[in-house]
Every structure is written in structure tokens, then in C-alpha cells.
């Protein structure tokens with residue numbers, strides 16, 4: 696771990712790298728504490744809920760984007776004020792947490808998967824917007840005009 700960087704385990708144990716400036720360490724700590732907010736803490740079914748959340752994080756670019764963006768946005772605004780908003784919103788894209796179209800992530804983050812935020816977002820929109828609409832397909836028995844012509848020759 697580099698100086699002033701932070702990491703959190705799936706179970707919520709936070710580590711902050713020694714060294715770096717005080718504001719770098721503060722940014723890292725606040726960032727990891729936002730992740731900690733999403734870690735299941737209540738003991739009921741915790742052995743199931745923690746791997747379930749980890750599965751979402753590893754397999755979805757969209758989920759990763761929102762969690763990392765929120766974590767960095769809150770950290771940046773707390774430490775640097777509102778001029779940190781742009782850094783927070785760009786953070787997941789700039790640091791290889793997700794892609795717009797390509798699946799997977801940087802080789803360093805090979806364990807992280809997902810189809811890209813645009814494809815996942817489109818899937819989410821169709822599920823949310825179109826799931827309530829029913830479609831009916833009507834069939835008429837017969838042969839296609841092209842097929843009929845070909846059989847004549």
C-alpha cells in the first residue's frame with residue numbers, strides 16, 4: 696500500500712498507509728469510512744450478506760461506480776470543499792474501477808468484472824422502465840412470400 700492510500704476488507708477492517716500528507720490520509724480515511732457504511736454490520740446473516748455485497752462489487756461496473764464515486768465525492772468535499780466535486784465524480788473512471796463500454800477493468804484490478812457502465816445502465820433502464828409493459832406477439836399460419844416464390848422455381 697502506498698503512503699496515504701487506504702483499503703478496506705470485505706468485513707470492514709480499514710488500513711491507511713503510513714506516510715503521505717495529513718490531507719491525503721484524511722481523504723483515504725473518509726473514503727474508506729463511506730465504504731464501511733455499506734458493509735453489513737449487524738450479525739444476523741452477516742456470513743451471507745458480506746459475500747453477497749462483495750459479489751455485487753466485483754461483478755458490476757455500475758455498482759462499483761456509484762460506491763466509489765460516492766466515497767470519493769464525500770471525502771473530497773469534506774477535505775477540499777466543493778472544488779473536489781469534479782475529482783470525486785471522475786475518480787472511478789480515472790482509477791480503473793470501471794469502463795464505459797469494455798468489460799473488465801485494468802489488469803491490476805483483474806478480479807473486478809462487469810460489462811461497462813453503459814451496457815449495465817441500459818440493462819437497468821430496460822428492467823425498470825419496460826418490465827411493467829406486456830408485449831403480445833401474434834402469429835399467422837402460412838408461408839413467407841419469399842419462400843413461396845423460391846419454391847415455385
Ligand SMILES: [Zn+2]
Pocket residue numbers: 726730763766
Ligand atoms: Zn474506494
